[in-house]
Every structure is written in structure tokens, then in C-alpha cells.
Amino acid sequence: MRVPFYDIKAQYDELSGPMDAAVHEVLASGQYSMGAYHRKFEEDMAALHQVNHAIAVNSGTDALRIAMDALGIRAGDEVITTAFTFVASAETIVQTGARPVFVDIELDTYQIDTNLIEAAITPRTKAIMPIHLFGQMADMGAIGDIAERHGLIVIEDAAQAVGARQNGKPAGNFGSAAGLSFYVTKNLGAAGDGGMILTNDDEVAERSRSIRVHGMGRQRYYYDHLGYTSRMHEIQASVLHVKLGRxxxxxxxxxxxxxxxxxxxxxxxxxxxxxxxxxxxxxxxxxxxxxxxxxxxxxxxxxxxxxxxxxxxxxxxxxxxxxxxxxxxxxxxxxxxxxxxxxxxxxxxxxxxxxxxxxxxxxxxxxxxxxx
Ligand SMILES: Cc1ncc(COP(=O)(O)O)c(C=O)c1O
Known part of the structure; x- marks a missing residue:
């Protein structure tokens, strides 16, 4: 018997009717960027995760990077995380100019060992980035307590945890912001790349939305921040909208x-x-x-x-x-x-x-x- 590790095509076979219709609707509309599917997908994901803001971007990597920029993580800061993760977790920390500080994990859960976090805190520590690895969340109660005692920001790397909850609450409700990934092989996978920032903080949301489009302010071609080009493509939003139903x-x-x-x-x-x-x-x-x-x-x-x-x-x-x-x-x-x-x-x-x-x-x- 042949048992493949993934079966992405089976997802399409299951949903080819509504997916084809949605993609064709986008193509025929001429609205290829930040259209109706983009807005709907953001609204539905915010509701699903019980957060005030869901900001769709080009990848999970961009979600983490933009969230950290919006939270003010800068050169000279330290961010505590783990070394047992996909590279993007540490890559994005380094890209901000900050320094990743690796602490060990627990065997069997593969999550950050919360007993080791406090020993890694220095006067430069600005944030903790737990990785919700393999689909379950790190111990956010313990991490939240440590963060509060030391005045630290928490950014959840929830790239692998779409649909995961802790004590009934979904990812994105525990830290200042969370990053999700919709890469092809994720539980909710786009037909390519996609990602999302979740936050309950209005200011972080506004900055993230601006950084997503070159740091543009409310007025077109006026720039408030250094930014990127990281809009989620409308075709991806339409595919994700259909798959979200399943x-x-x-x-x-x-x-x-x-x-x-x-x-x-x-x-x-x-x-x-x-x-x-x-x-x-x-x-x-x-x-x-x-x-x-x-x-x-x-x-x-x-x-x-x-x-x-x-x-x-x-x-x-x-x-x-x-x-x-x-x-x-x-x-x-x-x-x-x-x-x-x-x-x-x-x-x-x-x-x-x-x-x-x-x-x-x-x-x-x-x-x-x-x-x-
Ligand atoms: C733990 C983790 N963080 C971040 C990312 C980055 O997401 P993306 O591939 O959408 O950029 C991934 C993706 O595999 C991931 O597994």
C-alpha cells in the first residue's frame, strides 16, 4: 500500500467546484489585490480566532516579521525562542536586527521548556516567541506569567497551529500578536504562499496593515513606516476562503x-x-x-x-x-x-x-x- 505524506491534490479534488468558481470569479472581476475575498477571509479568521484583527499577508514569515516590526522589536533587542523549529522563526528575529536567544525544549511535547526561560532573560530581552510546534500550543499560562513579571512582549509563532486551542481559547489571544502560515502543506493551505497576523491590539494592527503595503499611511503615497510589499493575493484569499469552510x-x-x-x-x-x-x-x-x-x-x-x-x-x-x-x-x-x-x-x-x-x-x- 502506498501512503504519501501529504495529499494536496485530494483537497482540490474535494473542493474543485467551489474553488474553480471562486478563482474564476476573481479573474473575471479584475480585482486581483485586496478585494472582497481578502476582506471576507480576514473577517472570518478574526471571528474564528476570537481576535479583534486578522491581517492577511504574503506568507507566515512575513506575518512574523511584520508583527515584530509593528511591536517595535529592533537592533540590540533579544528575543527568546527555540532552535527546534522551522528556520523562519529565528530568521525573522535576525532580520529585525534583534538577537534570537535559544532555550531548550521539552522532550515529547517539543515545546519550549518554560522552566528555562527566566534564566535566559537579560536587560536586553524584549520578547518571547513561543513556537506552537506540530499543531499544539506552548504553555501560554506559564509564558504569560513570565512575560508579565519581566515586562516582555509575547509573539506567538502559530504557523503550524491553525485550529489549535488552549483551555478553549485559540492562538492569537495569548500574546501581543501571532503569525499564521497558509503554506501549501499547512492544515489550511493556500495554492502557494500566504500568512496572517492576529492581534487584539489596535495600534499593532494599524501599523501591521501599513507595513504590509510599504508603510503607507491612511493617505496614498504618504509613508509612516519602513515597509514591504506583502499583500495576500486575491486568488489565494479566494482559495483559502473556500478551504476554511472545511x-x-x-x-x-x-x-x-x-x-x-x-x-x-x-x-x-x-x-x-x-x-x-x-x-x-x-x-x-x-x-x-x-x-x-x-x-x-x-x-x-x-x-x-x-x-x-x-x-x-x-x-x-x-x-x-x-x-x-x-x-x-x-x-x-x-x-x-x-x-x-x-x-x-x-x-x-x-x-x-x-x-x-x-x-x-x-x-x-x-x-x-x-x-x-
Ligand atoms: C514554525 C514555523 N514558523 C514560521 C513559518 C513560516 O511560514 P511560511 O512558510 O508561510 O513563510 C513556518 C512555515 O513552515 C513554520 O513552520
Whole structure:
């Protein structure tokens, strides 16, 4: 049985009628930028996330970068985050001129270890950027308390957490701003790139909207800020608008797959992911830990099962980021996770039968290791 890691085309096959109609409507309208779909998508996402403002931009990377600019993060500042994430989290911090300060993660949840944050705070610390990795939120209660005690800003990297909640509250309600990603492979994926800033702060929203379009003020061709060209394309907004209607059912299906894995891999000799108490996990990835990870991956491949490694190398090992870290051994849990993690297929169009096949293969691998 062939089990692909993603099936983006299946999303189109499911929604080709309304998607084709929406895209053609945009093309025929001549309104290719910031039109009706853009406005509607922003309104619907603000309502879904229970925030005052949702600002659609070109990518999740731009969402983080623009949010940090709007929050006044500048050269000389320090931003506490983790090195077990997609590069954009630290990349955008560096682009503002600030310095990422990496703290270690917790094994099994892969979230920032909140017990280590206070030791990393210095007089230059301006913000904490928790990464809601693999579809569940970091412990925002603990992070909020630390931020309040030390007068720090919180920016949520919620790129992987569209649809995730903590104690019933969605991302974007915990910090000063959050960045979402609609990259193709995300739970809610555009037909290309897309992202969004969520905030309850009117001033941050106004600055973000301005920075999104070159820093333009209320009056055309008058500039208040240094900005970018980062409008979400209307065609992307139309695709996302159609897919948004399916998001909660799609995430529910991911949950079903994850529950099947959690149940049937319980005694399979692999470390299963833990969801923090109070979290509704959006299951962007289902990530397990195995000491002979590369062997498992090859074993699965031979049986038609694709898997992915998020992330094989911690950020502080990469040349552009090494200068912000303290070298090998400085983040032992992060480094161990990079050696042991492997993500199994977990998406909205994966059948339960395919997921059961994945389970059989993982169990077969574990058994073969015990008897060898
Ligand atoms: C944790 C994290 N942050 C930021 C981003 C950046 O989003 P985008 O690819 O839309 O620029 C991603 C995307 O993969 C991500 O996974």
C-alpha cells in the first residue's frame, strides 16, 4: 500500500467546484489585490480566532516579521525562542536586527521548556516567541506569567497551529500578536504562499496593515513606516476562503488519525507525542521519537510509507545562526530530538485504512529489532 505524506491534490479534488468558481470569479472581476475575498477571509479568521484583527499577508514569515516590526522589536533587542523549529522563526528575529536567544525544549511535547526561560532573560530581552510546534500550543499560562513579571512582549509563532486551542481559547489571544502560515502543506493551505497576523491590539494592527503595503499611511503615497510589499493575493484569499469552510472537519479527521496512532502504537517501542493538558491539538504533524530513526524511515519507505524529519538539524548548528547559539551540547533536548524524531503521515485525506497500515509497519519494525 502506498501512503504519501501529504495529499494536496485530494483537497482540490474535494473542493474543485467551489474553488474553480471562486478563482474564476476573481479573474473575471479584475480585482486581483485586496478585494472582497481578502476582506471576507480576514473577517472570518478574526471571528474564528476570537481576535479583534486578522491581517492577511504574503506568507507566515512575513506575518512574523511584520508583527515584530509593528511591536517595535529592533537592533540590540533579544528575543527568546527555540532552535527546534522551522528556520523562519529565528530568521525573522535576525532580520529585525534583534538577537534570537535559544532555550531548550521539552522532550515529547517539543515545546519550549518554560522552566528555562527566566534564566535566559537579560536587560536586553524584549520578547518571547513561543513556537506552537506540530499543531499544539506552548504553555501560554506559564509564558504569560513570565512575560508579565519581566515586562516582555509575547509573539506567538502559530504557523503550524491553525485550529489549535488552549483551555478553549485559540492562538492569537495569548500574546501581543501571532503569525499564521497558509503554506501549501499547512492544515489550511493556500495554492502557494500566504500568512496572517492576529492581534487584539489596535495600534499593532494599524501599523501591521501599513507595513504590509510599504508603510503607507491612511493617505496614498504618504509613508509612516519602513515597509514591504506583502499583500495576500486575491486568488489565494479566494482559495483559502473556500478551504476554511472545511477546516474544522479536516482537523477533526487529523485528530482521528492521531488517536488511532496513539492507541495502536502505545506499546510499539516508540516515544509518542504528548499533548499538554488543556490543549486542543490541531495535529499539524504526528511526530514520534525512535533511536534508530533512519532505519525506521528506510523500513517504512520499502513498504510504501512516506515519512518526514522535522527537523534534522537544530538552528544553532546552521552557519547563519551558529553565532547566536553556544555550540554542540548547549541544547541537549533539542539536539536529541533532531536525532530521533520522525513524523508519520497525518492529514485530512489519509484514510483510516492507510493509517492502520502505517501502524502495522511501525510495529513490524519494532518487533524485528527485538528479535534480531
Ligand atoms: C514554525 C514555523 N514558523 C514560521 C513559518 C513560516 O511560514 P511560511 O512558510 O508561510 O513563510 C513556518 C512555515 O513552515 C513554520 O513552520
Amino acid at each position: 477546516l474544522s472537519e479536516w482537523n477533526e479527521h487529523r485528530r482521528e488519525i492521531a488517536e488511532l496512532y496513539l492507541r495502536d502504537l502505545r506499546d510499539a517501542g516508540v516515544a509518542l507525542p504528548i499533548t499538554l493538558a488543556g490543549n486542543t491539538n490541531a495535529w499539524h504533524q504526528f511526530t514520534i521519537g525512535v533511536d534508530r530513526r533512519d532505519e525506521l524511515q528506510a523500513f517504512l519507505k520499502e513498504r510504501g510509507v512516506d515519512s518526514m524529519i522535522y527537523y534534522p538539524v537544530p538552528l544553532h548548528f546552521h552557519e547563519p545562526y551558529a553565532t547566536y547559539g553556544s555550540g554542540e551540547g548547549s541544547l541537549p533536548v533539542t539536539e536529541r530530538a533532531c536525532r530521533e524524531v520522525v513524523s508519520l503521515p497525518c492529514h485530512q485525506h489519509l484514510s483510516l485504512e492507510a493509517a492502520a497500515h502505517v501502524v502495522v509497519c511501525v510495529r513490524e519494525f519494532s518487533k524485528s529489532r527485538i528479535t534480531v
